[in-house]
Amino acid sequence: METLVVALTIFVLAIFVGFEIITKVPPILHTPLMSGSNAISGITLIGAILSAGAKLTLLTTILGFIAVVFATINVVGGFLVTHRMLKMFKRK
Amino acid sequence: MYNALINLSYLIASALFIFGLKGLTHPRTAIRGNILGAIGMLLAVVVTLIDRQIVGFEVILAGLIVGSAVGVILAVKIQMAAMPQMVALLNGFGGGASTLVAGAALIETVHVRGISNAQFSIATAASGIIGAVTFWGSLVAFAKLQEILSGRPVHFPGQLLVNGLTGLIAIVVGAWLVFTPDVMGLYWILVVISSILGILLVIPIGGADMPVAIALLNAYSGMAAAATGFVLNNNVLIITGSLVGASGIILTQIMCRAMNRSLFNVLMGAVGTGAGEGRLKEEAIYAGKVKSASPEEIAMLFDSARRVVIVPGYGMAVSQAQHAVRDLANLLESRGIEVEFAIHPVAGRMPGHMNVLLAEANIPYEKLKELDVINPTFEQTDVALVIGANDTVNPLARTDSSSPIAGMPILNVDKARSVVVIKRSLSPGFAGIPNPLFAGDNTLMLFEDGKKAILDLIAALKES
Numbered sequence: 001m002e003t004l005v006v007a008l009t010i011f012v013l014a015i016f017v018g019f020e021i022i023t024k025v026p027p028i029l030h031t032p033l034m035s036g037s038n039a040i041s042g043i044t045l046i047g048a049i050l051s052a053g054a055k056l057t058l059l060t061t062i063l064g065f066i067a068v069v070f071a072t073i074n075v076v077g078g079f080l081v082t083h084r085m086l087k088m089f090k091r092k
Numbered sequence: 093m094y095n096a097l098i099n100l101s102y103l104i105a106s107a108l109f110i111f112g113l114k115g116l117t118h119p120r121t122a123i124r125g126n127i128l129g130a131i132g133m134l135l136a137v138v139v140t141l142i143d144r145q146i147v148g149f150e151v152i153l154a155g156l157i158v159g160s161a162v163g164v165i166l167a168v169k170i171q172m173a174a175m176p177q178m179v180a181l182l183n184g185f186g187g188g189a190s191t192l193v194a195g196a197a198l199i200e201t202v203h204v205r206g207i208s209n210a211q212f213s214i215a216t217a218a219s220g221i222i223g224a225v226t227f228w229g230s231l232v233a234f235a236k237l238q239e240i241l242s243g244r245p246v247h248f249p250g251q252l253l254v255n256g257l258t259g260l261i262a263i264v265v266g267a268w269l270v271f272t273p274d275v276m277g278l279y280w281i282l283v284v285i286s287s288i289l290g291i292l293l294v295i296p297i298g299g300a301d302m303p304v305a306i307a308l309l310n311a312y313s314g315m316a317a318a319a320t321g322f323v324l325n326n327n328v329l330i331i332t333g334s335l336v337g338a339s340g341i342i343l344t345q346i347m348c349r350a351m352n353r354s355l356f357n358v359l360m361g362a363v364g365t366g367a368g369e370g371r372l373k374e375e376a377i378y379a380g381k382v383k384s385a386s387p388e389e390i391a392m393l394f395d396s397a398r399r400v401v402i403v404p405g406y407g408m409a410v411s412q413a414q415h416a417v418r419d420l421a422n423l424l425e426s427r428g429i430e431v432e433f434a435i436h437p438v439a440g441r442m443p444g445h446m447n448v449l450l451a452e453a454n455i456p457y458e459k460l461k462e463l464d465v466i467n468p469t470f471e472q473t474d475v476a477l478v479i480g481a482n483d484t485v486n487p488l489a490r491t492d493s494s495s496p497i498a499g500m501p502i503l504n505v506d507k508a509r510s511v512v513v514i515k516r517s518l519s520p521g522f523a524g525i526p527n528p529l530f531a532g533d534n535t536l537m538l539f540e541d542g543k544k545a546i547l548d549l550i551a552a553l554k555e556s
Contacts, residue, residue, distance in 0.1 A: 004211040007322055007330055014331040017110060018338025024117040027437055028451075028460050030343060030444030031175055033116050034310050036126050038182045040109050041317045041336040043133065044189045046140040047324050051196035052155055053146030056204050063196040065155045071189035072159020073166070074182050079130045080167035081178060086126055088172075088451040089119040092458060 032085045039078025045071035094144070101139040102328035108132030109332055113339070119457050136328055172452040173409045176442035180233040180306055183313045187226025190316035194219035194323045195279055202273045213273040215322030217266035220279055221286045223316040228290030230309050236294075237302060237441055245298035245361035252360065258289045296361030300406070300483060300522030302441045304347045304358045311340025343443050350437035350463075352489075352499040374526040378518060381531035384539055390512050391552035393536070397474035397510075399430045401466065403503055404446050405439050407480015407515065411542035417479065418453035420546050423553055432459050434466040434476075434503050436484035467504050476508035478529075480542045482521030487528055497523050511535040514545040 025033050048071050052064030109132045115125015141152070170178045194216045202208045235241040248254075265282045272278065297305045318333025320326075348355050394400065402421065408414060421431045433455065439446045447460050470476060478485055481503075489500040505511050506529050513530060517539060520526060530537055538545050 001211075003325055004322075007211070007325065007327070010327050011318060011322075011330050011334050014334035015338050018113075018335040019342065021110065021113050021117070021335075022339040022342045025113075026117070026119075027346075027435065027444060027462050028447040028457055029116055029119060029122060030346075031179070031442060031448045032122060032126070032444070033113075033339060034179050034306065034343065034443060035175070035182065036116060036129060037113065037336045037339045038179060038186060038310060038313065040112070040129050040133070040332050041186045041314045042182075042189070043109075043136060043329055043332040044186065044193055044317050044320050045133075046136050047193040047197070047320055047326065047329065048155070048189055049137065049140050049152050050143060050145055050324070051193060051200070052151045053141075053143075053148060054200065055147050055151070056200050060196040060199050060204075061151055063192045063199075065151050067189045067192035067196065068152060068155025069159040069162070070185040070192065072156050073163045074186040074189065075133055076160045076163030077166045077178075077185075078163075078182050079126060079133070080164060081170060081175075081182075082126045083123065084167060085172070085175070085448055085451070086119075086123045088448070088454070089122065089457050090451070090454065091119075092456040 028089070032082050035078050035085065036082040039075055039082060042071045042074035042078060045075055098139050098143060099327070101135055102326070105132040105136040106328050106331045108135070109335060113335060172448050173412060174238075175448055176302060176306055176440070176445060177234050177237040179442060180230045180237060180309065183306070183309045184227045184230025184234065186313040187223045187230060187309075187316045190219055190313075190320045191223030191227060191283060193320050194223065195283070197323050198273065198279050203276070208273045210270070211322060213270045215319050216273065216279065217269045217282065219316060219319035219323055220269075220282045221262050221266055222312055222319055224283045224286035225290035225293065226309055226312040226316050228287045229294040229305075229312070232291050232294040233302065233305050233309060236298065243299050245301075246295040247361065251296060255289070255292050258285065258292055262286050262289055293359065297359065298361060298522070300438065301358050301361065303438050303443050303445075304344060304355070306442045307340055307343035307347050308355075309340075311337050311344060314338070314340055347438055347443060350501060352497070352501065374520075377526045377528050378531050382518065383536055385512075385536035387538065387545070387548040387552040388556070390536060390538060390549060391556050393475055393510055393512065394424060394429070394553060395556060397429055399473050400424055400475045400477060401432050401434050401470065401473045401505070401508065403434045403476060403478045403481050403485060403505055404450070405436075405479065405481025405484060406441060407542050409440055409445065409449055410480065411544075413479060413543035413546050414449040414453040416543050416546040416550070417450070418455050420550050421455065423550060432461050432466065432469075434463070434505075435460050436463055436481070436503055439481060439484055463501055463503060470504045470507040473508040474510065476505035476511045478505055478511065478513045479546070480515065482515070482527055483523045485527070485529055486521070486523075486525070488525060495525060497525065505529065506532055506534075509534065512538060514538045514540060514542055516541060
């Protein structure tokens with residue numbers, strides 16, 4: 001129960017931080033914001049790595065493997081494509 | 093001590109993500125921000141690899157290699173105009189990964205170790221539902237944007253009821269899982285039901301409403317990651333998931349506000365259904381009033397102009413006209429004409445779509461103006477050049493309170509001295525209504541594909 005309250009506290013505070021920062025992102029950067037935040041949400045990768053590496057059962061290893069593939073596509077594809085886009089935004 | 097070290101590293105990673113997002117608040121700092129985020133991710137992954145639970149690396153390594161290869165190919169090959177599809181696909185993979193991780197954690201914790209508590213089972217159910225909805229919803233959005241499926245909204249009788257029931261069944265099965273997490277296979281039944289829900293939720297959303305769907309799926313993918321964080325009791329997942337969830341929710345709100353519609357209205361795909369009535373009015377609005385012009389005539393208009401505002405819409409993306417538009421803007425500027433771009437928040441198929449295309453064509457970002465900034469300047473604008481936009485410049489939003497786009501903030505191009513509209517035909521936009529702008533006294537229509545029209549205009553300008 002106690003860990004749940006701690007986790008909830010972190011959850012709620014992080015949402016506030018998110019709202020504060022994201023409302024300041026200008027519309028011209030909304031697409032990179034989506035792809036970039038998307039890449040960050042691939043953080044599930046660390047959960048996937050634990051499942052794939054713990055090898056508790058065959059099923060969890062397979063699930064972990066697919067999850068590592070999915071999350072890595074999300075992370076690598078997301079950061080790279082965001083970088084590619086942001087490089088194009090130039091001043092006069 | 094060992095765990096403390098891992099958790100401290102996760103804290104640093106979370107801080108880097110926050111700095112990274114903060115960097116995205118300005119184009120100058122955005123690249124650095126994105127790199128900071130990537131470093132945070134690398135740190136989190138490396139630290140996880142030294143976790144004691146891990147007994148072998150070959151499966152992890154194989155997954156990382158396959159995923160990286162696919163990710164790199166996608167990121168390098170994708171065209172800027174196809175960015176909405178790309179983001180939809182990436183959202184989907186993130187959501188899918190969350191569902192699988194929660195499923196694996198359920199087996200490990202309940203079936204192998206035989207432990208469970210309320211937080212764990214509630215979070216697992218949430219992760220299963222949100223992740224599967226995100227995965228399948230994103231795949232449908234991808235297929236629609238890639239035109240594998242029709243981009244039109246799909247409606248069937250009793251849709252609301254069917255969607256509502258499917259959602260209800262998902263919640264009931266989810267609750268069942270919460271109370272009996274040890275029932276084998278129940279989680280996967282929940283995932284299948286949620287997958288159907290994900291498909292049902294996105295099929296009624298079409299065309300110009302896609303920015304909302306993409307933003308919402310972005311929020312879902314964040315929430316799925318946060319739910320998985322509760323499953324694993326992992327703070328970096330919770331923090332990151334809620335950051336991304338907040339981001340998606342804000343973008344969804346911005347998109348809905350830019351269309352003056354409620355989220356529910358968009359999700360039901362309720363726009364443009366009263367088409368029978370609109371047909372009649374179309375005749376009255378267009379009859380004998382639409383003036384078509386040649387590129388030469390329009391070039392003459394530019395010759396006497398001092399300020400031009402270019403208004404791109406989805407049509408510019410479809411015809412890949414952004415590079416030609418850049419050449420036209422440069423040509424006009426070389427003749428001392430002030431050129432700016434007016435960007436409607438929902439122009440295109442995702443938030444910021446037009447900005448990315450114009451940036452790709454090397455148009456400096458200072459020239460890309462938001463709706464609130466550019467609207468007061470149309471009265472001092474000699475020519476407003478509309479390329480493949482329709483509903484976002486439709487004055488009916490201001491004048492006709494019974495219109496489906498009533499109250500939607502539009503770009504007031506009709507206030508400019510002259511308006512040139514490049515469009516292939518008079519066919520209505522996504523809202524399915526006629527546009528009195530095309531019949532305006534000060535409007536000239538150039539019926540042509542976007543790119544070809546711009547190239548013709550450039551040729552005509554160079555001759556004159």
